[in-house]
Amino acid sequence: MPPSIDLTTRIDLPETQLPKAEPCVLVIFGATGDLTWRKLIPSLFSLARKDCLAEDFRILGIGRREMSDDAFRDDLRGRLTASGSDKGTAEAGAFTEDAWNAFAASISYLSGDFFDPETHRRLAERMKDFPGANRLFYLATAPSAAPEIVRRLAEVGLNREERGFSRIVLEKPFGHDLASAQELNRLIAEDFDESQVYRIDHYLGKETVQNVLFFRFGNALFESVWNRNHIEYVEITAAESLGVGHRAGYYDESGALRDMVANHLMQLLALTAMDAPVSLEADSVHDKKSEVWRSIRPMTPEQVASRTVRAQYVAGTVGGEQVPGWLEEPDVPASSRTETYVALDLRIDNWRWAGVPFYLRTGKRLAQQVTEIAVHFHKPPLSFFPCQDCFQSNVIILRIQPDEGISLTFGAKQPGTSRRAVPVSMDFCYQGNFEDPLSAYAVLLLDALRGDSTQFTRGDGVEAQWRIMTPIATAWAEQDQEPMPTYVAGSDGPHQAEGLLEWNGHAWRSIADARWACRI
Template sequence: MTIDVEAVAAKSGESVLSKAEPCVIIIFGATGDLTKRKLMPALCHLARKGELSEASVIIGVDREPIDPDTFRALMQSAVREAKGDQLFDDEEWCQFAQKLDYFACDLKDPDSYAELATRIQDLNGGTLSNRLYYCATPPTLVSSIIDGLGEAKLASEASGWARIIIEKPFGRDLASAQALSDYAAGVFFEHQIYRIDHYLGKETVQNILVFRFGNALFEPVWNRNHINYVEITAAETLGIGYRGGYYEEAGALRDMVTNHMMQLLALIAMEPPIAFDADAVRDNKVQVWRTIKPMTVAEVAAKTVRGQYETGQLEGGKVPGYKEEPNVASDSNTETYVAAEFRIENWRWAGVPFYLRTGKRLARGVTELAVHFKRPPQPLFANRSELIEPNVIVLRIHPNEGIDISFDAKQPGNEMRTANVRMDFRYQQAFNMRIPEAYETLLLDALCGDATLFTRRDGVEAQWRLIDPILEAWRQQPPDSFSKYAAGSEGPKAADELLARNGHQWRLLDTQLQRTHQTGAK
């Protein structure tokens, strides 16, 4: 069966974008959760839209001793679950399944990679040609995979390009991040290495640069003269679930702040790039991180808050505390919540605090950037008992991707009374089309050789230079510096105090409380 890609796209409200060159995609960790939930549904959708070449082949690699047909059946179930029965198309799947193959091996066995090279050549007409390697494995296996690919000459670009995608975390600290980069550089050139952060594939995240630099209305006021403070929030209602073992080693600071949230900070604060290409955009992001001074031990105590969720009420039911979760130590001091204040010491942002917060088991799941402008002069409205509310621009990443702008307007009537009103832009409603999943965007970019949305080595190291002093200071702080918060709450009270010292406050997570607060502010 031949799929009319243009017709499918038109019917589904989608557009056909770049089309990748023919290649072999090798997924290490092919039977794992990431492949099932994200990678395979994304590749299937790229194939459906015609953005994945018909000549491309996908090889799943893992230790499970299963045959290719069993692997295809496993992936079919995963894609069906991801799409839902109503959107899953059996005929389309049958065509996509023809691209799938499976290779069972021990990823720590160097000899297996020579056999993998033979399999790639057999499926690709006797040559290696273009290859994309995806490390969908625990971080401990990445060095073994790099070693094996190097020994088997599978990183060579003599007969076609070769690229490797590495999932976060990129090390546990600066030293381990540098060691991982050195290890990868022993086999691959930097232009071949794609360090992936799925947040950068989200439409609103990409739109930050267009919003700032593509609109003459906003860029002139995007600076210390007009902006009071910026808050970046990544809140989840979920607990750590089955990830207790991983989370005990990582914690919220390493898991979220060192990559996702620092990336968002850089995009909201960076200078205009000379072009929208990989090097120009990444150069300017690195400059942002370099203009933030690493904190001293005293500054960490004053400008960071770490917390851990306890038993509480969430979504109508009781949920356990962190220490009651599976694979978590009963005396654990691992943080599930982080709030921090950073200052960017450059001409544009001097004096403007950037507040970051992230946490598990909070009142609502929301990821957003809120830019709070300074309050306008009040003499014109001196006879009013209430103050004019400052303008706020909110870029929503999750849920309901879009942009919210609040401003003041006169209420109808004879009196001079104002009200804070909103303009609400939502991608889904505005464009009436399906928003690509982050992994679809990032996989297609990697296949096309566009590294703009991926992290470069110097960017990874610049972030760790800011995070390492916080980790070290926390190790020196006494246990009573650790804040607790009830599941389903707004987070630790200490996080509110962090902003209150500067006369600022977080946007409320609980939507009902948020509405009450806004009504009372009129």
């Protein structure tokens, strides 16, 4: 890690007034599940405390468990206060009885089976008791439930926008391959217009992800060199030190490719590579993202063999703790061929990026948690310097999590009489320079309530991503008799991933050794 030159100062900005949502009834399907109490309710509570919700805002939870409104409120309150130390529910840190009681007055509950037409009939009747006509339906359920819930909502007329808006929020995954994504889009389009559909990817709500466009297009210094003439290759990493926890059943069906690459990493790639949109309106941004994904040619089976790596972790040590391998995890079948690590070499065939490799990697049980975009620039022709090897290429690192920030690495002369360069870096850290932002879910919920779909995924974008991922998954399935590569938990991943870059004369940034100025 090069020495850091801290050129940042505290940025004193005028207090910005957060936008306020229109009056609305937010209906949460799956109201007793983990997503509701870990993410949705804390985020909504945070928005209420920041006065972002209208006075007539209401929350109606729907779940299979029988309970009263008061019992549902008490259950949420207990979970919220008990999990206040969790990063996903940090908003609970400012919990007060008065604030909660004011917020809880807006919460009610309806018990019923999501697939039962009677549940939706009772929902339609219940909606008449709320003020206003705006409706937002959040499907915090298994993805397989989405088509049926959408159909039942339409049967009772809750999809119609006669007196107010009717919107629906869908959680990933949006299908498991191209055919299923197309079918899901078709089924939803039968009852909801695309403008009513909000496909949520929580990565897009992170401030540092949204900042990629502002960094690129708001600074002429960087935008002018953001192309194949100056950039040699790009790394996009989403490393996790944790295992699968209680999600083994889901993860064994999805794997790292479907769980992380087909959404989160492809979104980061699009933000890094897209051309400037005409405006920041939703369709303009979506159009430019889709152009990037359509410019990536689907791989042939031969290309999959040479430009992709998949692997499973085996027992090792993470953070000083001995952890089991993937096949020893609870509820994981001994015959599982599910990948817990993926590395890809993708190529964008357009004018800006022709010939520039985009390397993507993600995995469980790696050396540490880090999500970042590293943009490596070409080395200049330095033949007149006596020590050419002293010069490293310039690298811009956009750190998404943790310790969010931006770093620029460059060469400087080492003090003294030698003509030798040493790598140094200029670092910007979000922490300490800006107030704590809203959580990703709070940002996206507020956007959905306000009708801004910019940070959501459009239907054609989902299909464009699956056109890239499906041939990879298909080729892997046909290779299931071949030995599955492995990597030791707590490492940087399988050695085969190193070879993926070495073939092109490149190397990954080390996950295990990565230090970050914002952490020092």
